[in-house]
Amino acid sequence: MSDTGIGASVKRKEDQRFLTGRGNYTDDIDRPNQTYAYILRSPMAHARIKGLNIDAAKAAPGVLAVFTGADTAGLGGIPCGWGVNNKDGSPMNEPKHPVLAEGKVRHVGDPVALVVAETYAQAKDAAEAIEMDLEELPAVVNMEKAIAGSGPQVHDDAPSNLCYDWELGDEAEVDGAFKDAAHVVSIDITNNRLVPNAMEPRAAIGEFDKATGEYTLYTTSQNPHVIRLLMGAFVLQLPEHKLRVVAPDVGGGFGSKIYHYAEEAMVTWAAPRVGRPIKWVAERAESFISDAHGRDHITHADLALDKEGKFLGLKVYTKANMGAYLSTFSTCVPTYLHSTLLAGVYTTPKIYSEVKAIFTNTVPVDAYRGAGRPEATYLLERLVSKAAWELGMDQVEIRRKNFIPKDAFPYQTPVALQYDSGDYDATLDKALELADYAGFPARKAEAAKRGKLRGIGFSTYVEACGIAPSAVVGSLGARAGLFESANVRVHPTGSVSIFTGSHSHGQGHETTFAQLVSDTLGIPLENVDIVHGDTNKVAFGMGTYGSRSLAVGGEAIMKALGKVTDKAKKIAAHIMEASEADIEFKDGKFTVSGTDKEMAFGEIALAAYVPHNFPHDQLEPGLEEQAFYDPMNFTFPGGCHICEVEVDPDTGVVEVVNMTAADDVGRVINPMIVEGQIHGGLAQGIGQALLEQCIYDEDGQLVTGSYMDYCMPRADNLPDFKAATTETLCAHNSLGVKGCGEVGAIGSPPSVINAVIDALRERGVTDISMPATPQKVWQALRAAEMPAAAE
């Protein structure tokens, strides 16, 4: 292994600019003659727009233009990227999502008017002068009430607020498995609604060049080409060759920056109308009411077991909140990213899942780190732990007994997926060792002496990522392919530019991808540049989400590098007057086998651009190759997370005292970066389990709309982490990589809650919901004391 190749913890190339304040985020960009936009948003969750008087705003100082839904009504709606069918095969209900509200507003934060002025302060001041005549309508935020049929309708054309009623599996067949069961364990569970909260608020700059007729959008996106496609083709009807989308340095995404948002369309559309570039930057309060939220499932599940504790069947009934409109990937999250994961790491033979997707007067809900897979893992691992407690089994034993054995791969689950590789005993063993499971009883006894309740919780999980084979997702309703592209440009002096369709917003692609190149071509890391985030530079790309960058984007780079070395061998054979079959390439050198002839990679690169004696009918000049890679399957990282908590029974405060993660993410290219990704996921998982909760009141007002109300995990809320990896290789990509971005957030929440319940069990508490706040824990403890007090 070289010190910059595959497997090396290379320090990140991008850090120098970030550490010296020279990152280039969208808000850092100012375009010549730029104007500023402020977006007036609905203060009500549901209302009819009876009138909008914009005269005073138009006349306000510095104001250049004011636009409302009347101006943008001719544009296409914000599209949804995935169609899901109902049980009867009919398509889902897909109401229009207008760029600016038309006739009605449907959630607090729904954009009503766009004000463009010389300064941001002027735009904001002018927006206050807009008279919004809103007739408030009853709002619905609760999913049960929303589908009751008698209450408020979010969309007139979506009866009972139902987007779809979908199922996977044969319910009657699964019922059959329940007839033979010795035990049935049931659970009612809520997956709490979260706000992704990337630290960089969203921003967009729209620009139009009159001379060329070209539009440019600078935006905080995880996938600029997807935005170009969705906004260009569906909303603004702009052809791709006249629309450039640039996503420069992006300050975190976690899913929330995948989607095409109305603000991007607004500034792009308005730029030629104002005749100057228009910049919009979200204030954090605006992010809370306009960034897509995450999770928000309510589920009932039943698990059938035989008398030995083997799983016989699983039935899962889920209601998923879509919010007021369908965001880009919203519809596939509770279905194809959730129900297909319900086998988990277990051999459960029969599984049925029903999902009702429901509109409410809340911000749209979409994928957030893990997307569907944390929801599946949470309910499954809560259910498995509950089964162990009810049956009097050990938490480890019940899991091992039901694991898919390591010699059973490829393993076809009853819920559509075929896992290619894994070894769940290996990750469990590793985690047990790191967490010192054997020492837990002693630690618990010691904690008890201090008056603390100590508990340990498990989660053994698998997830599907590296999203995904186009053929598979296409057959399931995806309206796009999910391949990736890469271009390798070898310059005459041997340095290399890689153009990738993946997008880094914290993941360190500039380093990890460069390691692939350094390793393959045997050239120094500093001779490699990774270019991403600009549709005018990169041929095409589907972007970064679903832990797909390395498994799909990295594979595309490998494929293009393969084409480059093939071409380079031809050149080497020509120059060294040998047969192409005799050329070997190793450590950056081309040699003719059986001779001492050799040429360095840089010499071949130069020859490619100085082709004085090339046989031009057989060998083209230049050394640049393009590849598109579409995977054969999803990848399936998995592992075991063990959480140990101490609860103060007097205050209800839960402290995570040990957090262990052993994950199999396939081959690790940069261990330092992988560990960092796992840490970040764990923090978000612990945040969901203990701290974070997005709350709407009954009128649809967002109660947790700032960092004073929404509890983000701070440094003093979290422990040090113990993270380790084990390795089984992905069977269908050349690198053997599986993806690591989401594992922490997927695996950890049930381990935390199982630990809290384990701690509280001795006091008679058997259930606690996320987030397990001190108030909730304290109340559960007091409630459990009640019967005893009554006796």
Place this chain on the structure above:
Amino acid sequence: MPNVSMTVNGKQVSQEVEGRTLLSAFLREKLDLTGTHIGCDTSQCGACVVHVDGKSVKSCTLLAVQADGASVTTIEGLAQGDDLHPMQAAFRDCHGLQCGFCTPGMVMSAVDLLQHNPDPSDREIREWLEGNICRCTGYHNIVKAVKQAAQSMKGQQAAAAE
């Protein structure tokens, strides 16, 4: 409009600003020092931390006019030429940053911690950084970086004293 003058990263600057201009906006928009980031509107996130007269301050809590006459150091002024400050170097070495957005504020805050407490415990580091939110790293490597910086700065001071 009032005129404000201050020293920023060692340079004297003087500009007319609207009275309501925050120091964070002044640095970003008037001086083009975009390393200071704005991540919230309630002074919670800490992405905008700079040093005012040597102390760490959330620059969104201060009007530019309140910093009149002060000496301000931003993330751009921390390194000596190409040589990173030990805190910056430690963040790189320990992978204490991912997307980089919270990083300038995090680094400026951590530098001030070591001015108060040159040898902080993990707990002290975590409590000091409670006002800086990072969504990427889970803080584990940030804590590691601050400890490493404390060690290397102690080493530097010892070397200087010899």
